[in-house]
Amino acid sequence: MLKKIQKFQKKPVVIEAYQTDIEIIIHTLEGEMKASPGDWIITGVDGEQYPCKPDIFEKTYKRVN
Known part of the structure; x- marks a missing residue:
């Protein structure tokens, strides 16, 4: 049986994040x-x-106001 491949895009979701300076x-x-x-x-x-x-964060997220 052949499966029909579909394309999806992530929903625009606003997240909170901070950059750590310690381990x-x-x-x-x-x-x-x-x-x-x-x-x-x-x-x-x-x-x-x-x-x-x-590097992954910069490719995935952009700052919002």
Whole structure:
């Protein structure tokens, strides 16, 4: 059986984030993750937190007013 491939785009969701200047452990839905200095700590739509490397953050998010 052939499956029809469809394309999707992420919904525009506003998140909160801050950039850490120290190494910290973040308690995520997947378990504990280490955030290094310079990583962004993102708070998701359900209040969950997770770290994101600066290069990925810059490609994925833009600042809103």
